[in-house]
Amino acid sequence: MHFMTRASLLVSGIIFSASLLASPLENQREKFLDALDAARSGQHDRVQQVLPQLADYPLLPYIQYAQAIQQLKRITPEQADELLLTFQGTPLYQRFASAYTVSLAEDRRWSDFNHYITKVRNPSAQLECMAARGELQAGNSAKAYSEGLRLWQVGGSQHASCDPLFNRMIENGQITSAAGLERAVLAVESNNIAIARYVERFITDPAAQQQMSLVWQLYNQPESLADNPGLIRPNNPYADRLVAMSIQRLATSDLRRALVTWATLNKNLQLSTEVQAPVINRLGVLYAKRFQPDAEVVLAQVDPTYQYSDVTEWRARLALTQQDWPRVLTLINQLPDNLQSEGRWLYWSLVANLQLGRQPNAEQLNILASERSYYGFKAAELTQRPFSINNRPSNFTPMQKQQISGLPAMQRMYEFYRLGQTREATQEWNFMVSMLSPEQLHAASHVVQSWGWYFQGIRGAIASDQWDDLALRFPAPFKNLFDQASREFEIEPSWALAVTRQESAFLDVARSGAGARGLMQLMPETARETARRANIPLSSLDRLNEPDINVRLGSAYLAQMQRQFGNNRVHATAAYNAGPGRVRQWLSARGHLPLDIWIETIPFDETRGYVLNVLAFGVIYNTMAGQPARVFSDYERAQLAWNNATR
Numbered sequence: 001m002h003f004m005t006r007a008s009l010l011v012s013g014i015i016f017s018a019s020l021l022a023s024p025l026e027n028q029r030e031k032f033l034d035a036l037d038a039a040r041s042g043q044h045d046r047v048q049q050v051l052p053q054l055a056d057y058p059l060l061p062y063i064q065y066a067q068a069i070q071q072l073k074r075i076t077p078e079q080a081d082e083l084l085l086t087f088q089g090t091p092l093y094q095r096f097a098s099a100y101t102v103s104l105a106e107d108r109r110w111s112d113f114n115h116y117i118t119k120v121r122n123p124s125a126q127l128e129c130m131a132a133r134g135e136l137q138a139g140n141s142a143k144a145y146s147e148g149l150r151l152w153q154v155g156g157s158q159h160a161s162c163d164p165l166f167n168r169m170i171e172n173g174q175i176t177s178a179a180g181l182e183r184a185v186l187a188v189e190s191n192n193i194a195i196a197r198y199v200e201r202f203i204t205d206p207a208a209q210q211q212m213s214l215v216w217q218l219y220n221q222p223e224s225l226a227d228n229p230g231l232i233r234p235n236n237p238y239a240d241r242l243v244a245m246s247i248q249r250l251a252t253s254d255l256r257r258a259l260v261t262w263a264t265l266n267k268n269l270q271l272s273t274e275v276q277a278p279v280i281n282r283l284g285v286l287y288a289k290r291f292q293p294d295a296e297v298v299l300a301q302v303d304p305t306y307q308y309s310d311v312t313e314w315r316a317r318l319a320l321t322q323q324d325w326p327r328v329l330t331l332i333n334q335l336p337d338n339l340q341s342e343g344r345w346l347y348w349s350l351v352a353n354l355q356l357g358r359q360p361n362a363e364q365l366n367i368l369a370s371e372r373s374y375y376g377f378k379a380a381e382l383t384q385r386p387f388s389i390n391n392r393p394s395n396f397t398p399m400q401k402q403q404i405s406g407l408p409a410m411q412r413m414y415e416f417y418r419l420g421q422t423r424e425a426t427q428e429w430n431f432m433v434s435m436l437s438p439e440q441l442h443a444a445s446h447v448v449q450s451w452g453w454y455f456q457g458i459r460g461a462i463a464s465d466q467w468d469d470l471a472l473r474f475p476a477p478f479k480n481l482f483d484q485a486s487r488e489f490e491i492e493p494s495w496a497l498a499v500t501r502q503e504s505a506f507l508d509v510a511r512s513g514a515g516a517r518g519l520m521q522l523m524p525e526t527a528r529e530t531a532r533r534a535n536i537p538l539s540s541l542d543r544l545n546e547p548d549i550n551v552r553l554g555s556a557y558l559a560q561m562q563r564q565f566g567n568n569r570v571h572a573t574a575a576y577n578a579g580p581g582r583v584r585q586w587l588s589a590r591g592h593l594p595l596d597i598w599i600e601t602i603p604f605d606e607t608r609g610y611v612l613n614v615l616a617f618g619v620i621y622n623t624m625a626g627q628p629a630r631v632f633s634d635y636e637r638a639q640l641a642w643n644n645a646t647r
Helices: 006-022 025-040 044-054 060-070 077-087 092-106 110-119 125-137 141-152 160-171 177-189 193-202 206-220 223-227 239-251 255-269 273-288 295-302 309-322 325-333 343-355 362-369 374-382 398-405 408-418 422-433 438-450 454-463 479-489 493-503 524-534 541-545 547-564 569-578 580-590 595-600 605-624 641-646
Strands: none
Touching (some): 025 044, 025 060, 044 060, 060 092, 077 092, 092 125, 125 160, 177 206, 255 273, 309 325, 309 595, 343 641, 362 374, 374 641, 398 408, 398 438, 422 438, 438 454, 479 493, 479 547, 493 547, 493 569, 524 541, 524 547, 547 569, 569 595, 569 605, 595 605, 595 641
16 A cells, blocks of 8 residues: 655645646546545555656545545554544544544454544544443443443434444343333434333333333323323423423424413423423424414413513514504513514514604614614614615735635645535535634635635635625625526516525535525426526526526526515515415415514514525625615515504
8 A cells, every 4th residue: 555644745735836826737636536436446556556646636635545445454553643644634534533443443453442542533422332342342341331321321223333232231231220211211202112112121110110101101192191280290200301292292283282281280390491491482482373363372371471582582473463562562571681682673672662652762773773684774774874784894915815725724625626526625624614713714715705615705704703794795706697687587686696695605506405406596396387487498407506597597486476476575585485385375364464574473484584684685785786775665665564653
């Protein structure tokens, strides 16, 4: 085997800058891909033929890593140490350390294993089980069993490498009835019923068996707890967990009954806030979003003292749907101070006071109108103030950017990006983040943006806490495409741009878990139908990754939604995210409400946030481009609760 030394890699970082200017890199990229494929398939001779031509190529360690993985069982500790030096300062160090350590355990080389596992930063459960097996081999049974019990007592399955350890523990009677009960409860809580049934064999103590019978009753018949709250007694050590499990299962069939039962149980058991908070916030908000007539009554039973802010916020939204302005103010005042001072509740506090005939609080209005947000822009627009985008451009010199570009991690990242291997480039970025100061990370974000990797530049702005560097956070690539598409389909250019910023952050190869593709994240069927309607050629879905096709189709679909929803961009934007069918349902139920209340009470959190962001992003893009900016059209503005209060 041939491995380059650490010194060779350090030299490669120096040579790269000069070779970039000479630009032999295209040829090296092709050879790298060929060599990497050969290394992964174990074609050693083919790799060796190419290596001399890649001596100064930044991604050479990835070939060496692929070679090493193919020959893992034959690598000596001395060779492993050399490789670790080679991989130092790259994501490959931890990958190789972990893989080699696993290999040592598989070969029962426990002395070497104990040395190399110390180099693994976050050992997997597989490695932890192997380490415990090593302790057994060394005669440290107590330590091995203690660690084994921790690994065994989980709600899911563990890696197969844990089986020899667990089997030894079972043979030696190390799994107690209490341990079995704990794992069984964990498994039931995780809905891993097969594991819970398997673990039952270890529950031999009569009291533990009785407890397990109660677990099964509450799991299979959660309504029995509603019928008989006394099933769980205050002295039951599993009381909190059993109540939480039962109520959440009951909620799937009868949410109202689940909430009312929870309120009764809490009076009897005095459940801890830590247990209550996630359940009440989730189930209470879910019930509020159903807009039932008794929602406020039920939520007041569950949270009479306004402890749970998620629920209180939705109680305020329910009051908005009733346009009960005194109640809106009361509920806002029950929120924690940090939420009361957020733009959302500052805005609604001002609207409520206007509706009650009171002058808006000048200090609150000034604070709100100075925000770069949907609520801040809305307040500014409605009071004829200039928008405050609060832009603070960076002032990095070419030398500072060049220094960042010269970092080996940046060079590797650039090569992966140029090769179209965005996942690997992202892994290099994530690794590099922990090694840079915030200022360096900020500069690196501008560098990757200059490559056209706008998505990562935006992520970098967030990671370096540069919220006011708007050139970084709100790039405007593909300007000609957006301008042409907006003219073709008669929509506002900043609207499509804002939607794209929200959808993909300009990652043209973006693909969602649901299958949406490209810059404007079009679903395949939507793309096909829109292409047919707009007479846009779409020979293959792969073309959705082409910016020109994607922007045309996305803009055409936005225009279609705008026409479908009576020229209302708010409804059209919501439909772009949630689908027109959902929006029609929401309009049928609450379309009579003022537009800003309708937005605030969109039941899908994602869609509500989406609409707020798109409206705000449009203001930012227009303002930065020196174009007239607005949150709402005149038609949309006339439908706001704020405007209704000032007439």
